[in-house]
Amino acid sequence: MATEAELVLAGLDPEQRLIAEHLRGPISVLAGAGTGKTRAITHRIAYGVRTGVYAPERVLAVTFTRKAAGELQGRLRALGADGVRAQTFHGAALSQLGHFWPDVIGGSAPQILPGKVAALSQTVEAAGMRLGGEALRDLAAEIEWRKTSMLSIDDYAARIDQRPIPTGLTPQQLIDLHTRYAGLLEERRQIDFEDVLVLLTGMLESEPRVALQVRERYRFFTVDEYQDVSPLQHALLKVWLGDRDDVCVVGDASQTIYSFAGASSSYLLRFGVEHPNARQVRLERNYRSVEPIVRMANRLMRDRPGALTLTAMRATQDPAPEVGAPLTSATPLAKRQARPGAKPPTQTGPAAPTFEWFASEGDEAQAVAGSIAAAIQTGTPASEIAVLYRTNAQSARFEDALRKRGVGVRVHGAQRFFERADVRQAVMLIRGEAKVAHDRPLFQIVSDALRAGGWSTRPPEGAAERDKWEALSSLLSLVDEMPPGAGIREFSEELLARQRTQHEPTVDAVTLSAVHAAKGLEWSLVHVAGLSEGQFPIVHAVDEASIDEERRLAYVAFTRARDMLRLSGVAGGTRANRQPSRFVGESGLI
Numbered sequence: 001m002a003t004e005a006e007l008v009l010a011g012l013d014p015e016q017r018l019i020a021e022h023l024r025g026p027i028s029v030l031a032g033a034g035t036g037k038t039r040a041i042t043h044r045i046a047y048g049v050r051t052g053v054y055a056p057e058r059v060l061a062v063t064f065t066r067k068a069a070g071e072l073q074g075r076l077r078a079l080g081a082d083g084v085r086a087q088t089f090h091g092a093a094l095s096q097l098g099h100f101w102p103d104v105i106g107g108s109a110p111q112i113l114p115g116k117v118a119a120l121s122q123t124v125e126a127a128g129m130r131l132g133g134e135a136l137r138d139l140a141a142e143i144e145w146r147k148t149s150m151l152s153i154d155d156y157a158a159r160i161d162q163r164p165i166p167t168g169l170t171p172q173q174l175i176d177l178h179t180r181y182a183g184l185l186e187e188r189r190q191i192d193f194e195d196v197l198v199l200l201t202g203m204l205e206s207e208p209r210v211a212l213q214v215r216e217r218y219r220f221f222t223v224d225e226y227q228d229v230s231p232l233q234h235a236l237l238k239v240w241l242g243d244r245d246d247v248c249v250v251g252d253a254s255q256t257i258y259s260f261a262g263a264s265s266s267y268l269l270r271f272g273v274e275h276p277n278a279r280q281v282r283l284e285r286n287y288r289s290v291e292p293i294v295r296m297a298n299r300l301m302r303d304r305p306g307a308l309t310l311t312a313m314r315a316t317q318d319p320a321p322e323v324g325a326p327l328t329s330a331t332p333l334a335k336r337q338a339r340p341g342a343k344p345p346t347q348t349g350p351a352a353p354t355f356e357w358f359a360s361e362g363d364e365a366q367a368v369a370g371s372i373a374a375a376i377q378t379g380t381p382a383s384e385i386a387v388l389y390r391t392n393a394q395s396a397r398f399e400d401a402l403r404k405r406g407v408g409v410r411v412h413g414a415q416r417f418f419e420r421a422d423v424r425q426a427v428m429l430i431r432g433e434a435k436v437a438h439d440r441p442l443f444q445i446v447s448d449a450l451r452a453g454g455w456s457t458r459p460p461e462g463a464a465e466r467d468k469w470e471a472l473s474s475l476l477s478l479v480d481e482m483p484p485g486a487g488i489r490e491f492s493e494e495l496l497a498r499q500r501t502q503h504e505p506t507v508d509a510v511t512l513s514a515v516h517a518a519k520g521l522e523w524s525l526v527h528v529a530g531l532s533e534g535q536f537p538i539v540h541a542v543d544e545a546s547i548d549e550e551r552r553l554a555y556v557a558f559t560r561a562r563d564m565l566r567l568s569g570v571a572g573g574t575r576a577n578r579q580p581s582r583f584v585g586e587s588g589l590i
């Protein structure tokens with residue numbers, strides 16, 4: 001009989017298992033897209049907790065976005081590793097800084113500046129200069145880059161000739177604005193987002209007593225997306241660790257997409273130099289995508305530094321889903337994805353990725369919306385479809401074209417699910433129900449509570465109403481994910497836990513997202529739009545390093561697709577006269 005702990009290892013492939021069983025000492029995992037790195041690290045932590053090697057409250061799992069942290073926390077909870085903390089670097093640093101500030105510095109920690117651009121606009125005005133919105137944003141990005149690269153203003157001034165200068169500024173004015181901005185923050189007793197990490201790292205380096213307390217609290221570290229770590233985050237991790245080395249880092253050099261903000265994959269690739277006793281494991285079996293997509297992704301990254309070669313694991317013809325079977329590395333994807341309402345996969349073999357070229361942006365949006373409407377008609381759930389693009393400004397035309405066809409849309413990066421007024425009200429109503437004794441089935445109690453919040457069984461007309469209906473319906477669908485016998489109290493607790501960790505339910509709508517925000521996600525059908533030179537790669541990517549970063553971004557986009565990948569681009573008429581993106585050619589599609 002397998003023990004409780006061993007059950008956590010079931011369903012891992014041999015390399016994932018190696019990772020999960022390596023509980024002590026440094027380990028780096030080079031994990032290609034869709035190779036189950038999140039699965040490997042969550043199971044590793046759960047295995048550590050279940051075997052008693054880790055005290056859950058001493059484990060810290062760090063990632064980059066709140067969404068990813070919420071996802072990680074949710075997966076850990078599902079594996080029974082409840083007390084483990086999954087946070088962003090920023091979130092973890094902010095709570096530690098707030099905790100120690102009164103004792104070390106006195107008083108409460110400074111307020112966080114709500115937005116850099118507004119403060120910079122004042123700084124620029126006070127300096128008697130004028131800058132447009134775009135130049136202000138570039139200036140903000142440059143300040144962020146300097147801080148995450150851990151450069152003082154003097155260090156920065158010494159290398160100003162290698163930096164991009166926002167339009168309308170001389171190098172000297174740029175340096176002067178860095179100084180004035182720092183002065184403004186000091187005057188207002190505010191700190192910015194990057195300062196949180198700068199100050200905490202400084203505090204831990206200079207106050208051994210504080211460092212000791214933090215190290216006492218956290219013993220076992222896991223860092224996801226380590227290819228995107230900045231020098232500042234790396235320095236913080238180092239002080240968290242002190243002279244200990246219980247750290248697991250996971251990443252994929254081919255998915256480094258934040259170099260512009262100071263990230264560097266060299267920390268991942270040189271982990272063995274920093275920790276000579278580290279174990280290194282590669283995950284190269286891709287479980288996500290059908291073979292033609294994997295082949296194309298490999299081709300795009302061929303011979304690039306640090307690139308892994310993925311092997312497609314999905315069978316050409318996945319057999320029909322079988323509910324309740326234990327997961328193994330040989331379990332075809334179709335089994336794992338059996339969702340209520342989803343049709344079994346067709347038996348015709350995987351479709352090759354396609355590329356279509358359009359005269360205008362309007363034509364492209366119409367064609368993408370048409371293809372999506374047809375996919376929904378033939379049984380692909382809307383929540384299994386995404387349209388990805390390079391910049392947020394591209395979303396509106398797809399949103400419009402899809403809504404006109406009556407397709408529900410969710411624009412990624414818009415308001416967070418649990419912060420929506422309608423969702424907050426519904427959660428409150430459900431919590432109210434949890435305070436009363438009931439003998440009705442859970443589904444009925446929740447649907448009645450949602451009705452009181454304006455929900456009905458039939459989807460309403462109108463985009464905004466429909467949007468609300470979809471959000472509330474997704475809360476109701478969470479009832480199906482509860483264990484048998486769960487009542488309204490457990491359900492209400494589950495909602496609270498999800499609210500705390502921003503663990504969103506799946507909304508039945510097509511996702512529209514910029515590629516950066518699609519990192520770590522997957523869909524059955526993915527459209528990547530706007531693949532034209534000047535759009536993707538973006539117009540200002542001119543040198544080799546920034547083209548490389550754009551290529552990695554394209555790689556992230558392409559590898560989000562499980563079953564179907566459709567690429568498109570726009571010539572843009574005589575005015576733009578664009579050519580198809582080089583990444584389409586490099587992937588072997590044209």
Ligand SMILES: Nc1ncnc2c1ncn2[C@@H]1O[C@H](COP(=O)(O)OP(=O)(O)OP(=O)(O)O)[C@@H](O)[C@H]1O
Pocket residue numbers: 011012013016031032033034035036037038039040252286287288327328329330331336519520521559
């Ligand atoms: N051993 C396995 N057997 C079967 N399926 C697996 C296995 N490991 C991972 N998968 C599946 O592969 C897909 C990718 O896994 P996961 O989300 O953990 O990937 P990832 O490596 O974090 O991806 P990325 O870096 O591209 O975001 C998921 O659908 C997951 O269920």
